[in-house]
Amino acid sequence: MRLTVAVLWMVAVTTWALEENSGSDLYDGHFPPLHPNCSQSLTDLLLLRQEIQLKELKQAEQESAGILREMADILADIKGSLTRSNTSTGISCPGNFKNYGENCLYLAKDVGINWEEALLFCQDLGGNLAVFRDANAFAHALGYVKTSGIAKTGNVWVGGNDHSVEGEWRWVTGEHMPRGTPFWGDYNYVREPVQNTAENCAFLHGADDFLMHDAPCDWKVIPLCEISASRTG
Ligand SMILES: [Ca+2]
Structure with a gap:
């Protein structure tokens, strides 16, 4: 069991x-x-x-x-x-002219002639004595002149005068020239241009950092020529 x-x-x-x-x-x-x-x-x-x-x-x-x-x-x-x-906006400039801003400029450093001769000289090249319708154009021209190698005491003709009416400054293209800063310099602490029938032509005065002054038109100085820009684009 x-x-x-x-x-x-x-x-x-x-x-x-x-x-x-x-x-x-x-x-x-x-x-x-x-x-x-x-x-x-x-x-x-x-x-x-x-x-x-x-x-x-x-x-x-x-x-x-x-x-x-x-x-x-x-x-x-x-x-x-x-x-x-x-x-x-490419700009083509002829001959010795160089593009600065909206224009072509040529500083004839080896030439010393009076204002009327300078005007003819530039016209023979197909242009005119330089004019500055605004501060930008003036700055471009000063940049060119100051770096061109001319003496800092040199002088340069530009396209302005008061031939017709004393004290009424006009560009060779007919417009009224601007007054004051930054275009005109001082002489003996007086802003140019002064009332003076013996000084009827505008130039860039090297002794005043190439600001504009008025001078007797028979001075023999360097012309700054300008040709209106021709666009290639
Ligand atoms: Ca004058």
């Missing part, structure tokens, strides 16, 4: 053990353990967060690349526009 009970008990235990093992394998095959402990769950969470951040960074990078491409296109348009602008 005891032997029978023992055998039955062993069979029961073996059967239970087999059933227990096969059930565990089945569970693990379909539902593998997600996280053995809490630290594993935290690691997964951090990895997921990193993955999301990387995705966001990639999207931002794509958007930034798009913005940079748009900026490059805009800069290319601006560059093209400037290139076209420079080409269209």
